[in-house]
Amino acid sequence: MSLQPIQDPGLPTHVHRKADTDPKAAKRAEQQVALLFLTSALGTILFIFSYVGIPQDQLIFLPILGTTNAHQLFLGLGLAISLFFIGMGAVHWAKTLMPDHEVVDVRKEQRSKDEDRAAFVATIKEQGATAGLGRRTLIKRTLGLSLGLAGLSPLLMLRDCSAELPGDELAQTNWRAGTRLLTDPGDRPIKPGDLEVGAVAQVLPLLPAGRKRTLNDIAKDALLLIRIRPEEFNLDTERLSWTYQGIIAFSKICSHMGCAVALYEQSTKHLLCPCHQSTFDVTRAAKVIFGPAARPLPQLPISVDSEGYLVASAPFNEAVGPSYWERDSE
Amino acid sequence: MKARERAAGAVANYLDERTGAAKWMKKTLTKVFPDHWSFMLGEIVLYSFIILLLSGTFLTFWFDPSMREVEYEGSYEPLEGVHMSAAYASTLHISFDVRGGLLMRQIHHWAALIFLAAMVAHLLRVFFTGAFRKPREMNWIIGVGLLTLGIVEGFLGYSLPDDLLSGTGIRIAEAIMQAIPVVGSYLSYFVFGGAFPGELFIPRIYTAHVLLIPGIFLALITAHLMLVWYQKHTQYPGPGRTEKNVVGYPLLPVYMAKAGGFFFIVFGFTAFLGAVAQINPIWVYGPYTPAQIGAGSQPDWYMGWLDGLVRMSPPIETHALGYTISWNILIPGLIIPGILFTLMALYPFIESWMTGDKREHHLLDRPRNNPNRTAIGAMALTFVLVTLINGGNDLLAVHFDLSINQIMWFSRIGVFVLPPIAFVVTKRICLALQRADREMVLHGKEMGRLVMLPHGEFIEVHEPLSPQKAYQLTSHEQLPALAAPETDERGVALPKGIRQRMKARWSRAASEQVAKPTVEELKEIEHH
Amino acid sequence: MARLSRYREHRFFRPVLLALGLFLAGALFTAGKAAAESMESKALVISADKATLIKEGKEIFARGCSSCHGLNAEGAGAAPSLIGVGSASVDFQVGTGRMPMADMSQQAVRKPPVYDEYETAALAEYVASLAPGPKALTNEEIAWERDGNAASGGTLFRNNCAMCHNLAGQGGALTQGKYAPTLMGVEPRHIYEAMITGPQAMPVFGDKVITPAEKLDIIKWIKEVESEPSLGGATLGRVGPVTEGLLAWTLGLGALIGVAVWLTSKAR
Known part of the structure; x- marks a missing residue:
């Protein structure tokens, strides 16, 4: 420790509190503590009354909060008062009436004394030698082997966490050539005429009869249908042939992290993802124009069937949703 | 009076003859704790944790951690007849049909936010005052572990009700898993029991949320506190305070009354928040389905910075030989947080290496x-x-x-x-x-x-x-x-x-x- | 009663009573006038025949709208052509005060309407007479309270509306500073008209995609959310975890630190 420019004046002298010297002040403090504890008791009574006495659907109007549920509010306030004031009482008690002399305790270095350390090393060595740890290498090695192997079994047992392996499932959806587009919700087939220019529709595929739609299906099948004026498209001939009379269909599952991309701005023809603000240009096949997404939204080729309803003319030609290692993105 | 004293004496005698506790208790009850408001931040964390255990246990009595599809028949009319998971339906049941259920849900969620906020504030106090220096580096590392676990635990809790907001969070977590090179899609399949979202995720994270992580938490908190106890608390510099002593109030009665009282204050205040401020109104959000989303979908604040990082990431992906690496997810979602937390955990060692200071420090900076x-x-x-x-x-x-x-x-x-x-x-x-x-x-x-x-x-x-x-x-x-820097004799x-x-x-x-x-x-x- | 008469003797009694009386009279008159005007205007709409409405609408259009939209509503520059937008569009844009716009730079904002109901109806009839388009509705025509189903409306809302307008209809951000406005306090007929006309950045939701009955469901749900009491206490804007986190840090941790400062200070 370097020399201090000013020497340690030591602990400041203890200043007595009012309650230490004035019995009246002490009495007052005692009464205050008691009052705090009594307030807590009142809180509990309010809690019990609210639980049994206030109907669960009782509403009450209060400024700032507005119309709120009286049962929940007074139950909570009762609990809050009952707990809070126990604490306040205890602390006030400790501060005003319990001894407030600061105490000094000595601190020792964490390190053990040298002789203790030496004794420890000696013990280890001695015990190790008696057990023959140094000599019996066969035992050591086989023990290591069996412990290592035993550790494998719980790992192996995690295998059935998933009955199936990904395979190419992540690249599959329920869209096939000829699958009808249905409104979501409502499950009604859609004709091109149902969509005005500037209109959107949330769409799911018609599943084979008897198959119930699950969330797993929706997580990959969800589709957004947008109609603009055909001359506004800025697409190559192939992609243009995937549209139908100005109607274009994109996977609604974001190519970034899988949120539902559905904020369509009719005025700018931009699609925005609300999770991370990737912005896609509908007229250029959902090209990314802002944000973290690195790939356009997959486009589904559509046309109409013999009855005039919109159908997929082919499956998606790439995996929908967020990227993964085996995804062929080229 | 005398009879009571005799009875107490008899009990104490009985216990001491069987445990020999008196010797240990004598030392313990006079243990000294320095007093400063910033030393209470860690206590807020501890008490919030206890509040979380209590309120969480209450919630488990009704929560049904299942993704089985049910039709809602409870008393919240705007969702009447809507199909949803049993997890979401039971959360609605707790909110509207169990007396005090909504209050406990709100207390649980507020306590979680305050738990993590106080943890970060405590971490900042320890960092800025240099309390992590020798001999407390290990405790700093335990603390970093607790923070990491706390963030995970909070996220899992936010995911359990299976409302639209939490489902969206899970979807994003799944995308991060999926983005891990080579094993990503397998990892995701093992976690979700198949393709997203499946029917196994909620029951699995429920076990993690109510048993596994709280268990680890308890163990780490115990270790954290035992080290504080054993190494004695640090203190701010001042007259009479040295590296060789600790100045403060004895455990009995002052510190015990204050700390115990503070627990009730923290609990009471959290209950107050739960009474007057609505948090996570899941009934407004609706049940999760992957095709729906709300504007302004945000995580809780302790995940907000990660979400912000992901949002600002440039759109970079590598496609080569039929494989894809999503840097736009990996860098902000895993690599940067990984580097940050590693640097944070190692900081005590970095500082002591750089300054060459290997001494014990008990006075704070x-x-x-x-x-x-x-x-x-x-x-x-x-x-x-x-x-x-x-x-x-x-x-x-x-x-x-x-x-x-x-x-x-x-x-x-x-x-x-x-x-x-x-x-x-x-x-x-x-x-x-x-x-x-x-x-x-x-x-x-x-x-x-x-x-x-x-x-x-x-x-x-x-x-x-x-x-x-x-x-x-x-x-x-x-x-x-x-x-x-040293050079040899030839320079x-x-x-x-x-x-x-x-x-x-x-x-x-x-x-x-x-x-x-x-x-x-x-x-x-x-x-x- | 005796107490009351004591106040009567107070020297401020007369002036206060006078002021109160005048205020009440004024308030009643204003309210009455507004009500009368609105009724008058409504009555006028009902009584007027189509031809007069169109004629008057044309005059209003020439005075108030043609400088941007062109003398024959053919549109110019940023102002779109109004031929074929229908009376629904006019009723929505003018009825919610979005048109006439305050300035051209920003998104048209909802504000108190400039034209009264009669003038709005006249404008709507005039624009509708240019080419057929979606027809304006009256609040009476859409029986959302009777026919709507809030649960179904909620599902539809989350599928079609929540991504822009937020899960509780509080509005949200779009690209480049545009935004989807809050749906709180919007006339049911304006909600309906917005869905069928797709104003500004909003897309069109045609009657085949969301049926008229489903539109009523959506309106019913929005109105139910709007009137829903704050069941768990202050709603914090119903915008999700951001305000919750802010409150946890400020009031939550702030108050607890305040208590900690008191707790560790020395008593006097």
């Missing part, structure tokens, strides 16, 4: 007296704040008439530019404060009173400092910089040159201080 560390902390904090702001960019845009694109660009640039600025500015502020301290010790406190001297000159009256105050401002030590740098130079550079930066008044200077002043 005033943040200004270690400008380099304080500036590093400010830099890290600025980084997290910029990302956090970007995590709420859509709300900021709407409420302050800005555009999300502007805020995004501000954050993309700011995340690189602002932290270094924060470093420099903080360091300058610290040095200025040191200078002010020095002035105060040498010339006393300015009283804001002007006096005219006989020859017409005006001077400001300075009041000399009390010896206690003067000691407090001068008792810190100022380490000199380490020696320059060629040793193989460790770069590391040594880095160390010297750092140590020079760390030793940049305003010299505190010396004995000579003080004597000279006295003579005037």
